[in-house]
Amino acid sequence: MGFDHDASTSGLHLVLGLSLTATTTPSTKPQDHHHHHHHHFCVVKPSPTKPNSPNEPSLTLGLSGDSCHLAKQVPNNSKVYCEDPLDMSRQTSPHSVVSSFSTGRVVKRERDLSFEEVEAEAEAEERVSSRVSDEEEDGTNARKKLRLTKEQSALLEESFKQHSTLNPKQKQALARQLNLRPRQVEVWFQNRRARTKLKQTEVDCEFLKKCCETLTDENRRLKKELQELKALKLAQPLYMPMPAATLTMCPSCERLGGVSDNASNKSPFSMAPKTHFYNPFANPSAAC
DNA sequence: GTTCGCGCAATGATTACGTCA
DNA sequence: TGTGACGTAATCATTGCGCGA
Numbered sequence: 570m571g572f573d574h575d576a577s578t579s580g581l582h583l584v585l586g587l588s589l590t591a592t593t594t595p596s597t598k599p600q601d602h603h604h605h606h607h608h609h610f611c612v613v614k615p616s617p618t619k620p621n622s623p624n625e626p627s628l629t630l631g632l633s634g635d636s637c638h639l640a641k642q643v644p645n646n647s648k649v650y651c652e653d654p655l656d657m658s659r660q661t662s663p664h665s666v667v668s669s670f671s672t673g674r675v676v677k678r679e680r681d682l683s684f685e686e687v688e689a690e691a692e693a694e695e696r697v698s699s700r701v702s703d704e705e706e707d708g709t710n711a712r713k714k715l716r717l718t719k720e721q722s723a724l725l726e727e728s729f730k731q732h733s734t735l736n737p738k739q740k741q742a743l744a745r746q747l748n749l750r751p752r753q754v755e756v757w758f759q760n761r762r763a764r765t766k767l768k769q770t771e772v773d774c775e776f777l778k779k780c781c782e783t784l785t786d787e788n789r790r791l792k793k794e795l796q797e798l799k800a801l802k803l804a805q806p807l808y809m810p811m812p813a814a815t816l817t818m819c820p821s822c823e824r825l826g827g828v829s830d831n832a833s834n835k836s837p838f839s840m841a842p843k844t845h846f847y848n849p850f851a852n853p854s855a856a857c
Numbered sequence: 858g859t860t861c862g863c864g865c866a867a868t869g870a871t872t873a874c875g876t877c878a
Numbered sequence: 879t880g881t882g883a884c885g886t887a888a889t890c891a892t893t894g895c896g897c898g899a
Binding site: 734 | 885
């Protein structure tokens with residue numbers, strides 16, 4: 570589903586998006602808005618520096634948070650302390666460090682691993698190897714799902730605010746900070762991007778629905794007004810000066826509607842609902 | 858008040874496939 | 879043109895929570 574609001578075809582110029590703060594990143598990729606209880610929305614334009622893929626909606630989500638730093642450090646230890654007793658219980662579990670080792674599955678894709686990363690992963694695996702073997706001894710091959718601690722999530726969020734994508738170095742550093750595997754950090758970012766985009770789409774959809782309702786109402790009202798004016802014109806065929814309040818001026822070309830000198834204005838009557846017209850897109854009339 | 862089963866949302870992980878250098 | 883890295887989309891699986899019986 571793509572929202573390509575092309576002014577040339579629709580007369581409207583919708584470019585919708587969300588932003589976490591007043592500033593936006595240059596990236597055109599959809600970015601964070603997931604935790605909107607922390608942030609506010611605003612309309613941003615996609616950057617022309619990087620074209621969207623054909624399937625990508627033109628609605629974009631801007632990010633900010635340049636002032637954010639990765640200053641907060643999660644203790645580089647398998648135990649991360651938090652207030653939540655639930656989390657606490659999770660954290661004390663070896664599964665809070667590395668997840669999918671307990672699945673018994675072999676992770677096929679380790680595409681992003683440099684030699685150092687492979688080494689780091691080997692170390693990580695080392696840290697949990699005892700747990701894995703315990704499970705194997707138990708005969709339980711249940712897939713345990715990693716639950717990130719609050720601190721880990723916070724740091725990931727913080728990092729995501731800065732960059733919605735990570736280069737290998739950043740990924741490696743973050744993984745080290747979080748005591749996770751780089752692959753887990755990568756997956757987290759992938760999911761974060763995807764769910765941000767999904768949420769964004771839902772928000773945009775709601776917004777467009779409201780816009781549509783508003784325009785429908787306005788259209789209905791204008792049609793009614795037009796009929797009234799036509800009826801008035803029939804009832805009073807002689808020229809009557811218009812009340813000034815009914816004149817309308819195009820905000821872009823600054824011409825008075827209905828009284829300009831071109832040939833298209835055959836009638837001195839002007840549809841001028843300006844006093845209560847609401848244009849949700851704040852655009853000049855498409856007639857201009 | 859407690860427990861159990863169920864539905865559901867959140868989220869980590871996997872897979873398939875597209876794009877690009 | 880083939881390949882690897884990296885992205886998204888779709889999906890699966892696990893977990894925790896709320897709720898009614």
